[in-house]
Amino acid sequence: MNNPKIREPASMDECVYHTIRTIGEGRVRLWVLREKCPQCGKALMAKPKDPKTNRFKTRAKEYICSECGHTEDIEKYAEKLDANIQYTCPYCKNNGELVTPFRRKRTKILDEDKQKEVYKEALIFKCGKCDKEIKVAKMK
Numbered sequence: 001m002n003n004p005k006i007r008e009p010a011s012m013d014e015c016v017y018h019t020i021r022t023i024g025e026g027r028v029r030l031w032v033l034r035e036k037c038p039q040c041g042k043a044l045m046a047k048p049k050d051p052k053t054n055r056f057k058t059r060a061k062e063y064i065c066s067e068c069g070h071t072e073d074i075e076k077y078a079e080k081l082d083a084n085i086q087y088t089c090p091y092c093k094n095n096g097e098l099v100t101p102f103r104r105k106r107t108k109i110l111d112e113d114k115q116k117e118v119y120k121e122a123l124i125f126k127c128g129k130c131d132k133e134i135k136v137a138k139m140k
């Protein structure tokens with residue numbers, strides 16, 4: 001299989017999304033890196049800055065390109081990007097890593113708090129060794 005290599009972020013600032021989850025006896029670290037503007041390709045998409053303080057508006061729900069002003073909703077923007085994943089498989093303990101499109105779908109997933117299966121949006125990938133599905137649910 002020809003899998004692109006995962007890319008480590010230089011800082012949390014580069015991540016659109018970053019999460020570490022414990023799944024059963026396994027562990028998943030998943031992150032999505034910011035990319036250049038899809039419109040002009042000149043600058044990295046970033047959160048808008050507050051003109052008064054010149055700081056990024058950390059709670060902004062959109063990204064903006066500093067070159068051309070192109071704006072994208074963060075959630076929708078993230079879905080066009082790739083997720084970098086490092087994991088320890090909860091079933092076979094295999095350590096692996098992969099890059100996969102950051103696309104989530106509705107699936108049955110075990111809610112560890114409630115100890116029952118519920119439907120949630122999750123990113124699903126397969127363990128490279130035992131081929132079982134590992135699901136990373138969206139947190140809200």
Ligand SMILES: [Zn+2]
Nearest residue numbers: 037040065068
């Ligand atoms: Zn642009």
Ligand SMILES: [Zn+2]
Nearest residue numbers: 089092127130
């Ligand atoms: Zn496995």
